[in-house]
Amino acid sequence: MKLLEDRILRDGVVLGDDVLKVDNFLNHQIDPVLMQELGNEFARYFAGKNITKVLTVETSGIVPAVFTGLALGVPVVFARKQKSLTMKDNLYSATVYSFTKDVTNEITISKQYLGKDDKVLIIDDFLANGQATNGLMEICKQAGAEIAGVGIVIEKSFQKGRKILEEQGMDVYSLARIQAFSEGTVQFVQE
Amino acid sequence: MKLLEDRILRDGVVLGDDVLKVDNFLNHQIDPVLMQELGNEFARYFAGKNITKVLTVETSGIVPAVFTGLALGVPVVFARKQKSLTMKDNLYSATVYSFTKDVTNEITISKQYLGKDDKVLIIDDFLANGQATNGLMEICKQAGAEIAGVGIVIEKSFQKGRKILEEQGMDVYSLARIQAFSEGTVQFVQE
Numbered sequence: 001m002k003l004l005e006d007r008i009l010r011d012g013v014v015l016g017d018d019v020l021k022v023d024n025f026l027n028h029q030i031d032p033v034l035m036q037e038l039g040n041e042f043a044r045y046f047a048g049k050n051i052t053k054v055l056t057v058e059t060s061g062i063v064p065a066v067f068t069g070l071a072l073g074v075p076v077v078f079a080r081k082q083k084s085l086t087m088k089d090n091l092y093s094a095t096v097y098s099f100t101k102d103v104t105n106e107i108t109i110s111k112q113y114l115g116k117d118d119k120v121l122i123i124d125d126f127l128a129n130g131q132a133t134n135g136l137m138e139i140c141k142q143a144g145a146e147i148a149g150v151g152i153v154i155e156k157s158f159q160k161g162r163k164i165l166e167e168q169g170m171d172v173y174s175l176a177r178i179q180a181f182s183e184g185t186v187q188f189v190q191e
Numbered sequence: 192m193k194l195l196e197d198r199i200l201r202d203g204v205v206l207g208d209d210v211l212k213v214d215n216f217l218n219h220q221i222d223p224v225l226m227q228e229l230g231n232e233f234a235r236y237f238a239g240k241n242i243t244k245v246l247t248v249e250t251s252g253i254v255p256a257v258f259t260g261l262a263l264g265v266p267v268v269f270a271r272k273q274k275s276l277t278m279k280d281n282l283y284s285a286t287v288y289s290f291t292k293d294v295t296n297e298i299t300i301s302k303q304y305l306g307k308d309d310k311v312l313i314i315d316d317f318l319a320n321g322q323a324t325n326g327l328m329e330i331c332k333q334a335g336a337e338i339a340g341v342g343i344v345i346e347k348s349f350q351k352g353r354k355i356l357e358e359q360g361m362d363v364y365s366l367a368r369i370q371a372f373s374e375g376t377v378q379f380v381q382e
Contacts, residue, residue: 023301023304024304025266029266029268029304030266032266033264059269059271062250066221066223066226070224070227073224075216075220076223078219078221110219112214113219
């Protein structure tokens, strides 16, 4: 998606060999207009798949997921990274390891909001090693829900996430695919 | 806002004397259509205030804030509740105690995204004791930013938050104001 690639080139900050900071428009400051464009594009790609629910993980997946849900006309559910005091029982859960932060989180979704009649679109901000998406897929399995596909805002194509998801038969649609970071600049996959 | 009050009556769950769970449409599952209506209403109320930025705290304030920013045509910045590895320096920060969760969080905003030329609208999902909003106000003070007002989705008017904010001269606009929880049902402030 050219609009997103241009924004990454303009406002993304490359740190070291594998970290891209997009705090300017996605992970800290948020550009609502761009986010709506991303949501519309996910909805366009996955239209006709009879999706009943968009699933994501807090925090930065939520906004692209909500605009996708708005465009598709379906609710969004975000997995929580820690259990809150008001919600302890009746949860699906999975363990997710974050390489970036070197922490393991339990992600949870209330059984009330996901079930065997759901057809789910998983949305997340980044795809690197596929841990968060795998956690959501595990939760869908527990719920007996079908997965229609995976929508990713920024994919680091030089890491193993896409391969892991495709090996499980997933249709992965990424709006920006990064081939490499070279001398502080971003190179996209040529498609 | 009648649309919101009706939804609270239909899908809100009262726990004990002072907890309202709105996991059905705001805090876990999200209704994107309702959220856009809330954002439009905040934007309508605060239109003409020359707002340059919408400020909120992760997680559940983000979606109402983003729809408000979309309607006002300005960016949104969400304070993080813990420091991430990629962002440690150049932060404004404040301490926020959550009565609901009995935890104290450091909330932070990068100095890059808030400054003395900003006129800020603070948006949050709940106003109870005003701790989160006070933390954001403290951060605005550090940044030298002006505060145009505070928009709250659900106010527990029987707690002290509104009083604390009004004593500091804040214009507080809440879309639903709860007077009391009585025998498991919600009573709204009659205006």
